[in-house]
Amino acid sequence: MSTNLVHLVEEPVTALADFERAALVRNAWVLIDPQLPKEMYTYMTEDPKDANIIRFLLNDSERDVAYLSVVQCFWSAEPGVYQVNMNFLPDAFSPELFAEALGRALRHIRGFGGTKVSVWSFSPKAELIQELTRHGFEAGQKNPVSGCMLQEFDLEPWSAQYPLPSDLRLVTAAQLRDEFPNDWTRRLHDFENIGMQDVPLPQPFQPLAHEVFEAGLLSPFTNLETVFYLADGEQLVCGTAFGQNKVDPTEAFTFLTTTLRSYRRRGLARSLKIHAMQQAKSRGVRRLITDNEESNPMLQLNLALGFRVFMDAVNFSRSVG
Ligand SMILES: CC(C)(COP(=O)(O)OP(=O)(O)OC[C@H]1O[C@@H](n2cnc3c(N)ncnc32)[C@H](O)[C@@H]1OP(=O)(O)O)[C@@H](O)C(=O)NCCC(=O)NCCS
Numbered sequence: 001m002s003t004n005l006v007h008l009v010e011e012p013v014t015a016l017a018d019f020e021r022a023a024l025v026r027n028a029w030v031l032i033d034p035q036l037p038k039e040m041y042t043y044m045t046e047d048p049k050d051a052n053i054i055r056f057l058l059n060d061s062e063r064d065v066a067y068l069s070v071v072q073c074f075w076s077a078e079p080g081v082y083q084v085n086m087n088f089l090p091d092a093f094s095p096e097l098f099a100e101a102l103g104r105a106l107r108h109i110r111g112f113g114g115t116k117v118s119v120w121s122f123s124p125k126a127e128l129i130q131e132l133t134r135h136g137f138e139a140g141q142k143n144p145v146s147g148c149m150l151q152e153f154d155l156e157p158w159s160a161q162y163p164l165p166s167d168l169r170l171v172t173a174a175q176l177r178d179e180f181p182n183d184w185t186r187r188l189h190d191f192e193n194i195g196m197q198d199v200p201l202p203q204p205f206q207p208l209a210h211e212v213f214e215a216g217l218l219s220p221f222t223n224l225e226t227v228f229y230l231a232d233g234e235q236l237v238c239g240t241a242f243g244q245n246k247v248d249p250t251e252a253f254t255f256l257t258t259t260l261r262s263y264r265r266r267g268l269a270r271s272l273k274i275h276a277m278q279q280a281k282s283r284g285v286r287r288l289i290t291d292n293e294e295s296n297p298m299l300q301l302n303l304a305l306g307f308r309v310f311m312d313a314v315n316f317s318r319s320v321g
Contacts, residue, residue, distance in 0.1 A: 003092045004060040013055040016041045025067040029087040034247040046215040052112040065092035066101045070108045076203035080115035098131040123312040137316035141202045143291040146307035150281040153306045162271045173227035185214040191236040195258025200293035202315040238268040254290035
């Protein structure tokens with residue numbers, strides 16, 4: 001079905017009803033990790049108040065053909081960088097619609113005073129990658145995306161060979177909340193910020209404000225029972241987590257796995273990840289998905305644990321111009 005570019009109208013996405021429409025476009029376009037409208041709406045309410053962020057739909061007078069979000073990279077120390085998430089109704093995608101959507105995103109970024117634009121694409125989206133390249137974007141960081149089919153993967157030999165360390169304590173974020181009711185979010189925030197410093201990212205990392213991190217922890221869409229740590233006394237030394245998809249709970253996505261520098265190469269990340277995989281399996285997860293920068297040792301660790309790469313997430317960037 002062709003798109004009427006002459007009558008393309010940009011509509012801001014701010015209310016739950018807007019997210020009902022945005023989710024239809026987003027979930028038709030993304031290849032993993034579909035989201036509920038309520039979930040998308042809630043994430044919007046958790047945006048840092050001082051970051052420039054705009055979300056909009058493009059409607060061709062018959063249907064919504066694109067949903068974009070333009071997000072100031074508040075997690076990056078490089079000033080002026082904006083991430084644009086581009087979602088198109090698959091049968092509406094065309095080079096002309098892409099150019100129109102990009103043009104509108106760039107106009108917003110210029111209005112905010114931004115200088116650089118960053119877009120993530122999955123490798124199977126050849127049509128998007130072709131247009132990004134045609135419009136001067138260059139490929140940068142590549143994160144192979146891998147999945148482990150948990151129900152078919154026998155974890156017993158792994159947990160027998162790599163048991164959790166007996167000198168450290170296994171705790172979930174839910175247990176830490178109960179144990180340290182006054183400062184549990186700060187403890188988790190401090191640990192996350194230390195770990196994130198060593199994660200390869202397209203732009204240098206800048207610690208998240210505590211309120212932003214805390215909003216994520218307190219979100220109704222965060223399950224604190226699936227956030228795991230190893231603690232040495234009160235000190236968190238290793239962490240990993242997964243979140244079950246809200247549209248399809250048989251799919252889950254892995255969040256940051258990290259070990260404090262002075263505790264590395266003792267098998268902590270491996271044993272905690274095996275534990276998380278067992279927990280995911282017992283909660284009915286069929287496929288646990290993760291992505292790692294291609295040279296990150298975590299990728300080899302995951303591959304050894306039965307993960308198989310099925311596509312790449314590739315970062316594209318250019319100056320706003
Ligand atoms: C990646 C990371 C979590 C590994 O934690 P760890 O507790 O040291 O990992 P383990 O000791 O369980 O390592 C298990 C195996 O993974 C591989 N591995 C781990 N770190 C490695 C490294 N730096 N170089 C090469 N191989 C490595 C090895 O095969 C290791 O087994 P071995 O020590 O018997 O050779 C840790 O380096 C880290 O926190 N990095 C920064 C955060 C990050 O990038 N996380 C991943 C984001 S996707």
